[in-house]
Amino acid sequence: MRRRLLVLVAATTTLVLxxxxxxxxxLVRDVAADRAVQAATVEAQALTSLVATTDQATLALAVAQLDANSASEVTVFLPGGERLGADADRSPLVELGERGSSASAEVDGGREIVFAVGESANSAGVIRTFVPDEQLARGVARAWLLLAGLGVALLLVSLVVADRLGRRLVRGATDLAAVSHRLGRGELDARADTSAxxxxxxxxxALNGLAGRITDLLREERETIADLSHRVRTPLTTLRMDAEALPGGEQSERIVAGVDAVDRAVTDVIQQARRRGAVPERVSADAADAVRERVAFWAVLAEDTDRELTVDVAPGPLPVALARGDLEACVDALLGNVFAHTPHGTAFTVRLEPRPGGGARLVVADQGPGLADGQHTGALRRGVSGSGSSGLGLDIVRRTAEQSGGGVDLQTPAGGGLTVVVDLGGPAGSALAAP
Structure with missing residues (x-):
């Protein structure tokens, strides 16, 4: 923008100059030529009276003196054929002067001026003055240099003014872009300079107003989520107390563990709501340890529903760029979908392996009914479900994978069922250490 403004001003100023x-x-050239011609004319006219009244010797002395002091060449042609002053040929213009006509004309090397003295019938002589080109152009080169310098100076001044103006405009636009990028990174306290x-x-x-509105909306969202989460804690506390009051046994421990899991999920929701809008921190979690723990939790339910579970988790650690709670929520969403959308007795497999370049690849494959044709892309969109559910499970998985720098791929094997491949990106600097 700044360069274009300078080019535009330079072109416009150049045309005006x-x-x-x-x-x-x-005009300067014409004025200089007219000045030289006028000076030569005045000098020549001073001889007119001498040609008509003085003798030849006095006239010759006056012509020689004038010719020596003048920048032009002065020649006097007398009626008898004599020639006084500078050496010059009898040109057609001189012949015209002998017939009583005064004139001037451009000739090779300068301008020739002829004055006839007396009538053509009683001519006393012809005065010829020759002004060379150097005299006609005297001072023109210097004047042109001054004009060129003036033009360059005016062009530079215009460019300096345009540069100052362009710098201010570009600085304002650059500041707006910088504030926009800061807002995009979550720095909601960034504000633009309104004096642009x-x-x-x-x-x-307008951008500052938008940033303020976003800040207000995020604050309201955090407060709403915190209020809802706080309300959930009361029945959870009651449920935990009831579970702990049950006779000891495996069922009581499972209920308490489930209540603790819900309590952790509520706590994660509150923490995520508080972190929203802030600059994201670098986090890391061991995918191998988290997947083993969550698979062990769901394995009890798989046994109760007669599901054959195959687990193949690579030895850790397998660091991924996710918080432990987010990673566990992703695994729970994947396994929860298997139990929610496949009938009892459906076998499924959980596999975790290192991902080339760092991170991990989580694969959950079941032998259930799978997805109909055309539903693979839509199933990853928030709120889309082909079975009447909320449609949030796979969306949570997708957002979690993208948050780590990975992605999700839904595959339908030849034998039926559904295979979900989740690529989880590794933390910064882990690629070199990846197995």
């Missing part, structure tokens, strides 16, 4: 200085340069020139100030004001 050419339109102004070119006629002025031609023209429309940039209007855009800055």
């Amino acid at each position: 050419v339109a102004f200085l070119l006629p002025l340069a031609l 020139p023209g429309e940039l100030g209007v855009v800055a004001t």
